[in-house]
Amino acid sequence: MLLVLSDEHKEHLAFLPEVDSAVVGEFGRIAVEFLRKGSTPKIYEGAARKLNVSADTVQHGVEGLMYLLSESSKLMISEVDFQDSVLVLGFPEDLNRLLLQLYLDHRKEIRQILSELAPSLPHYHNLEWRLDVMLASRALRHQVKPTVSLKLHLESGGDHIARVLQTDPATLLHLIQELERALAEAKTNHCRRILRNIK
Structure with missing residues (x-):
């Protein structure tokens, strides 16, 4: 090169x-x-x-x-x-x-x-998740929405950081689809050509 x-x-x-x-x-x-x-x-x-x-x-x-x-x-x-x-x-x-x-x-x-x-960016260490659903309630007259709770454990320069995120399943599915689409885009010939030139 x-x-x-x-x-x-x-x-x-x-x-x-x-x-x-x-x-x-x-x-x-x-x-x-x-x-x-x-x-x-x-x-x-x-x-x-x-x-x-x-x-x-x-x-x-x-x-x-x-x-x-x-x-x-x-x-x-x-x-x-x-x-x-x-x-x-x-x-x-x-x-x-x-x-x-x-x-x-x-x-x-x-x-x-x-x-x-180079900056020390936090990187993935572990992920815990939980699905919260209220099964029944007399006070609720409308449909119950489940919640997905994610606890993301990160490491940054030897320090452990935990971030708690909450979302509903529809948003989580949309996020997964977007990430899968981004990964598929990274495998295209055009993207590979750009990555070769960057390296």
């Missing part, structure tokens, strides 16, 4: 061939550090003074490198695909090798950082 870079990202990375390979390596280290702790404008200003360029140019270069490394790590691009993705930028061969080495050195760490940044 090749990584497709927008024109804006290509423009941000166009600054890299103008600097020494040691500077590109330092930019890679800064990019990983920024993924860990967030960016600090002071670093951009210090590097800009040393390189005699604007702070925005340095910031765009580091952010472009950060995007290249994080997207490549997120998609677990192979070495060959990474080289082919970077080849489009038109960089010299030694810079392409340096970028590949940066990627190989930091991809596991970047994947770890990205997994920690």
Whole structure:
């Protein structure tokens, strides 16, 4: 799978061939550090003074490198695909090798950082249900409607959460039909093609 870079990202990375390979390596280290702790404008200003360029140019270069490394790590691009993705930028061969080495050195760490940044969503653990029906009552003159009570147990980061839901059987049947229709839609060729492109 090749990584497709927008024109804006290509423009941000166009600054890299103008600097020494040691500077590109330092930019890679800064990019990983920024993924860990967030960016600090002071670093951009210090590097800009040393390189005699604007702070925005340095910031765009580091952010472009950060995007290249994080997207490549997120998609677990192979070495060959990474080289082919970077080849489009038109960089010299030694810079392409340096970028590949940066990627190989930091991809596991970047994947770890990205997994920690992902939100922890609650997930299904257990479901209890009960059907409540009043069989007879002298006070009720109209038809009795049954109620379905659901107790949904969720886990979120080691915590257990319970949610109680109540509905009538007709609404529950409608919900089941909609979910079955959504599952059937997920199996269509059109949806599979979209999912392949997302991965």
